[in-house]
Amino acid sequence: MGPLPRTLELFYDVLSPYSWLAFEVLCRYKNxxxxxxxLRPTLIAGIMKDSGNQPPALLPRKALYVKNDVRLLGQYLQVPIHLPKDFFFVIFEKGSLTAMRFLTIVKLEHPELLEKVSRELWMRVWSRDEDITEPQSILAAAEKAGMSTGRARELLERVSTxxxxxxxxxxxDAACKYGRPGASYRTPLAALCL
Known part of the structure; x- marks a missing residue:
């Protein structure tokens, strides 16, 4: 019998491409x-506000770097990641509040589906350039992940409780206490060292 597994918490928001890359690497190699x-669904906007950090897309040099970095990391890690066509609208106008609340209730009531539902939401926004804010979009992701329509609707009705x-x-707040400036702020392998 080998050593007991070490616990690793991944604080993530489906609005963060770096979170998705870290998520896939960790899910792939956890065993x-x-x-x-x-898995700890977190609101990246809250982390950014707490840390005083600005999203990289608001800083031209960082934006260019992130665009290329995400593309190259996606290729290297074999994650089908593509920036949304209207990046600023998706990130800054739509956000991820409802999606992250939905993932929070999934974690509370169906933790066995959290990985799959999270992945489907990432696929929608970062691979297929689809919405993750409207109820039908969230329901579609939950259903594709294996949740029944009825159960997904019940959970969605409770996201504002x-x-x-x-x-x-x-x-x-727990992520903020770790001193994080963002969600999976560095490349996936570096995220293991934080």
Missing amino acids: IWNVSLQ PQVKNQLKETT
Whole structure:
């Protein structure tokens, strides 16, 4: 019998391409690396606000770097990642609040589906340039991940409850206590070292 797995928490937001890359690497190798992966849906906007960090897309040199970095990392890691056509609208206008609240309630009530639903939301926004804010979009992602339509609707109706809001805030606050300037701020392999 080998050593017990080490626990690794991944604080993530589906609005972050670096979070997706870290997520895929960690999910892919968690058994090989003997890691107990704890997925922690978090609101990147809350982390940015707490840290005083600006999104890289607002800084021209960082924006260009991130665009190329994400493309190259996606190729290298074999993650089908592509920037949305209307990047600023998707990131800054639409955001991810409802999607992250939905993932929060999925974690609370169906943790066995959290990985699949998270991946489907990332696929929608970062691979297929589809919406993740409208109820039908979130339902489509949940259904594709294997959740029944009825159950997905029940969960979606509860995303604005105090329980879900408070849990997402608590998780975001926990990420902030680690001193994070963003969600999976560095490349996936570097995220393991933080």
